[in-house]
Structure formats: C-alpha cells, structure tokens
Amino acid sequence: MTSSTTHDGPTMTIYDFPVGPYPTRVRIAVAEKNLQMKTRFELVDLYKGQHKTPEFIAHKNYSGTLPVLELADGTLIAECTAITQYLDTLDGAPSLTGSTPLEQGVIHMMSKRAEIELLDAISVYFHHGTPGLGPMVELYQNPEWGFRQRDKALRGMHYFDTVLQRQPFIAGEKFSMADITVIGGLVFAAIVNLDIPPECGALISWYERMKKRESVATQPAFLD
Amino acid sequence: MTSSTTHDGPTMTIYDFPVGPYPTRVRIAVAEKNLQMKTRFELVDLYKGQHKTPEFIAHKNYSGTLPVLELADGTLIAECTAITQYLDTLDGAPSLTGSTPLEQGVIHMMSKRAEIELLDAISVYFHHGTPGLGPMVELYQNPEWGFRQRDKALRGMHYFDTVLQRQPFIAGEKFSMADITVIGGLVFAAIVNLDIPPECGALISWYERMKKRESVATQPAFLD
Numbered sequence: 001m002t003s004s005t006t007h008d009g010p011t012m013t014i015y016d017f018p019v020g021p022y023p024t025r026v027r028i029a030v031a032e033k034n035l036q037m038k039t040r041f042e043l044v045d046l047y048k049g050q051h052k053t054p055e056f057i058a059h060k061n062y063s064g065t066l067p068v069l070e071l072a073d074g075t076l077i078a079e080c081t082a083i084t085q086y087l088d089t090l091d092g093a094p095s096l097t098g099s100t101p102l103e104q105g106v107i108h109m110m111s112k113r114a115e116i117e118l119l120d121a122i123s124v125y126f127h128h129g130t131p132g133l134g135p136m137v138e139l140y141q142n143p144e145w146g147f148r149q150r151d152k153a154l155r156g157m158h159y160f161d162t163v164l165q166r167q168p169f170i171a172g173e174k175f176s177m178a179d180i181t182v183i184g185g186l187v188f189a190a191i192v193n194l195d196i197p198p199e200c201g202a203l204i205s206w207y208e209r210m211k212k213r214e215s216v217a218t219q220p221a222f223l224d
Numbered sequence: 225m226t227s228s229t230t231h232d233g234p235t236m237t238i239y240d241f242p243v244g245p246y247p248t249r250v251r252i253a254v255a256e257k258n259l260q261m262k263t264r265f266e267l268v269d270l271y272k273g274q275h276k277t278p279e280f281i282a283h284k285n286y287s288g289t290l291p292v293l294e295l296a297d298g299t300l301i302a303e304c305t306a307i308t309q310y311l312d313t314l315d316g317a318p319s320l321t322g323s324t325p326l327e328q329g330v331i332h333m334m335s336k337r338a339e340i341e342l343l344d345a346i347s348v349y350f351h352h353g354t355p356g357l358g359p360m361v362e363l364y365q366n367p368e369w370g371f372r373q374r375d376k377a378l379r380g381m382h383y384f385d386t387v388l389q390r391q392p393f394i395a396g397e398k399f400s401m402a403d404i405t406v407i408g409g410l411v412f413a414a415i416v417n418l419d420i421p422p423e424c425g426a427l428i429s430w431y432e433r434m435k436k437r438e439s440v441a442t443q444p445a446f447l448d
Contacts, residue, residue, distance in 0.1 A: 062383055063340055069329075077329040079336040081305075086329030105293075105301040105310030112303040116287055145369045159286055 010040035014083075015060060015068040017046045018220035021119065021188035023067040025080045026087075028180050031215035032096060033087050049137040080184075081111060084177050096177045103171075110163075110171040110178035117156030118185035125150040126192050153185070153194065161200035168206075175213075183210055187221045234264035238307075239284060239292040241270045242444035245343065245412035247291040249304045250311075252404050255439035256320060257311050273361040304408075305335060308401050320401045327395075334387075334395040334402035341380030342409035349374040350416050377409070377418065385424035392430075399437075407434055411445045 014030070016023045018041070030039055044050045044066055052064045061068045061078040069077040069086065077083050088096040098104035129146025132138040160182055163170060170178040186196070186207055196204055210216050238254070240247045242265070254263055268274045268290055276288045285292045285302040293301040293310065301307050312320040322328035353370025356362040384406055387394060394402040410420070410431055420428050434440050 063337060071326075075326065075330070077333050079333045082329050082332035082336060085332050086325045089325040089328055101310045101313040102295075102299065104313055105306050106299070108306035108309050109301050109303045112306060113287060140372070142366065142369050142372075145366050148364070148366075 008037065010038060011072045012039045013070040014039055014041050015044045015051075015066055015070070016041040017044060017051075017066050020046060020066060021123070021184045021191070021221070022065065022080055024187050024219050024221045025180050025184040026067045026069070026083050027219050028183065028215045029084045029087050029096060029177070031218060032175075032180075033091065035087060035090075047133055047137070049133065052137065080181070081108070081177070084180070088177070096175075096180070098176065103176075107171045107176045107178050111176075111181045114156075114160070114170065114178055114181035114185055117159060118153050119181060119188060121149040121153040121156060122185060122188040122192060122194065125153065125194075126188065130192055150192075150194065153189070154197065156185075157189075157196055157200055157203060161203040164202035164206045179210060183207075183216060232261065234262060235296045236263045237294040238263055238265050239268045239275075239290055239294070240265040241268060241290050244270060244290060245347070245408045245415070245445070246289065246304055248411050248443050248445045249404050249408040250291045250293070250307050251443050252407065252439045253308045253311050253320060253401070255442060256399075256404075257315065259311060259314075271357055271361070273357065276361065304405070305332070305401070308404070312401070320399075320404070322400065327400075331395045331400045331402050335400075335405045338380075338384070338394065338402055338405035338409055341383060342377050343405060343412060345373040345377040345380060346409060346412040346416060346418065349377065349418075350412065354416055374416075374418065377413070378421065380409070381413075381420055381424055381427060385427040388426035388430045403434065407431075407440060 012035075014023075014026060016027070018027070027041075030036060044056070046066065050056060051061075051066055057064050060070075060076060063078060065078065067078075067080065067083065069083045071077070077086055085097050088094045093099075096107075098107045125146045126132050127138060127146070128141045129143050129150055132141070160170065167173065169175050170182050189196070196207070198204075211222060216222060236259075238247075238250060240251070242251075251265075254260060268280070270290065274280060275285075275290055281288050284294075284300060287302060289302065291302075291304065291307065293307045295301070301310055309321050312318045317323075320331075322331045349370045350356050351362060351370070352365045353367050353374055356365070384394065391397065393399050394406050413420070420431070422428075435446060440446060
C-alpha cells in the first residue's frame, strides 16, 4: 500500500500565470521541494483580468492576485510567502524558510524586505508608471506614485548588492525563500526594462549564479 | 546551574514606539509568549523622525521602520512577521504562527492579507492623506494615493467581518498572528479616526473580545 506510486498524481492546484514574477516565486519553490508531480498549474490570464473577476475574488483570492494554491479539500492559500511556508514544511524538512528560530526570523525579514524594497515596488511601478496590464485591467493609475516606487526599487538593488558583498545568499550562507523573492524582483525588473545598475557587481554575479540553478533555469520566465 | 534565575534579565532589545500600531503587534506577541522578562524596549521617537536617520537606517533597519528586534549578539530582525516567527518558535511550541504546514500557510496568508487590505493601507493613508508624522518627517506625500488606500481599508473591514461571521478568529479556530495583525490595523484605524462601519457586527464583537485579552489590554495603545 505504502509503496504504490501508480495512483499518485497532482493533489494541489496552483492558479498561475507562468511568466509572472510572483507565480515564478512559487514555481521555484515547487521545484526546490520536488513537488512538481504533486501540483497542477491552472492558467489565469492576467492580461485578460481573470484575476480581477468577481468570481475569482469571491472564490479564490480576495486580494485578486496570483498565485493561489488550492488543496484537494478546497482549502485556499494565497500569498507567496504563505504558500512557500506551506510547501516547505510539508516534508518536515524545511530548506527554504529556515529550521531554527533565528534562520526563520532572518529569512522572513529578508524576504519581506525584498518585497518592500524591490519586488512590490516594481509591481507598483508596472501598474502605475507604465501601461501595465492594459486599459481594460488598469482602471486606476497614479503615475507619480509609480515613478517613486521605481526609484525605490533602484535603491533596493544597491542595498541588496551591499548584502551580497558580505554573504553568498540574501539571508546568509544558504539559499532560501529570500533569494527567491529577490529573483522575483529581478524577473519583474526585466519586464519593465529596469536594468541592474552596472556598479552592483555582487548582485549581478549572484543573479547569474541563481539563473543556473535548475529550479530557476527551468521556469518559463527564463526560457525566452 | 540550570535552575538559577537570579542572573536572568533582558537578552533582547526591541526598538519601539509604545503606542505605534506595528510595535503593538510585536508587544502583543511578546506578552502572548511570556517573554516580557527577556526583552527591554528602547524608545525610537517616530514624531522626531528617529527611525529615518542615516544611523538608524544604516545600523538598525534599512527600511526605516519600527519595530526592530536586536539579539544579544547584535543580530537584527526587522518586520513584525519575522520577529513574531522568531519569538514564537523560540520555545519549540509555536502558538501564534501555526504548528502544522496547513496552519502555518493559512496564518501567514491571513496575516499578510490583513497587512495588505487593512494595516498597510491605513498606514499609507496616515502618511499620505493626513498630516501623518508632521512636515519634518513626511517629506513627500501623495494624498490621492492615501485616500485610495483609506477606501481600500474600509473594504478590508467588511472583508474581515465576513471572515469572522463564519469563524471565531481571523485564521480559523485559534488565536494567531493573523488576529494580532488585524488588531494592529484597528489600532491604526483609531489613530486616523476611521471607525469600523456599524454594519460590521462580527468584526466589532471580535475586537471587543480581543481588547479583553490580557496580552492586548495591557498595551499602551489601549491604556488611554
């Protein structure tokens, strides 16, 4: 009974947009945890605004964002950090979110910082300072706020460069969820044509290393 | 050796502004975990902009926010979620952040949702749609963005009301970090005179229950 694998199949659905920066974070976590066979991805087309329909907001994610994880019993987990925390602890051997209180604290701090100072800032720039997902989806834009956030993200790149000048990974000596969040930020930076400043050598070489990691290299965001 | 308590004293410093909504989150977590004797609080005066000085940003928290936890060895942990995760797992018996993957996932989701849809939205309103911390600290304001976020927070209150119509706590059957985050949001709502809409009866009665909890009732934010 316990060794049968023939009936194994996807037990989790991830509502996904394959090249999206946030979905890419969870895709990398799935690959790092070798959960590809347990998950199926269901496309939600951001450019058609399928994540902003009343149905999606009422039944999948109140915040109207991707990705969302749905378990076999219908339980929904939204937010990349929450999904990563769930996937990482499923096997009792967390490798992305830390196994000691100190590791957990530092990883959560650096991942949140990567959201505030880089990924979320670029997302606001995309939705407010560029055409974003187009006029059918971007019903309100505040360009001034968008451009402020672009500048914040550029400062954030310099900050993470200083971090990587003194340690090999964003949260210290090991690859973690915090690295994945910065990768998400740089995926989004490429979409909005925001280059890493050339003086940020440590960030640039870290990103080259990250893009060679199998869990990263195999993502649709890196395949074109 | 192991039973001596006479030399016990604070081993952690929390950079704090006692009535601040975000510091209140970590203060509640400290009280829930009975760590009051292990922590000392050091005042950082937000209204004097002490959290935005070059020194604070360079040596305590790049993001220039409170609270920040400093350990005896100088390790710094910023961001409420990260600090709560650290404090909650210190004793090996997490009670605020979940003890199963599912609990962890749902609690992190609901806490993040409480930030996005309520607490952080009100913070943006405070800093951009009101005088905030005053002209010496608020060097840039975007009132239109601030007012949008106020409206978002009001919608968020209705959302959390619907959540509490079907379950006793924000993340389900137990008090958790997600409840603390919503409490932080409602602390901030009171500061900006944003009342809970009277039709949100489940949210109102949940908040009355929360304010009677010892970890909450003893906080400076609730003492005046």
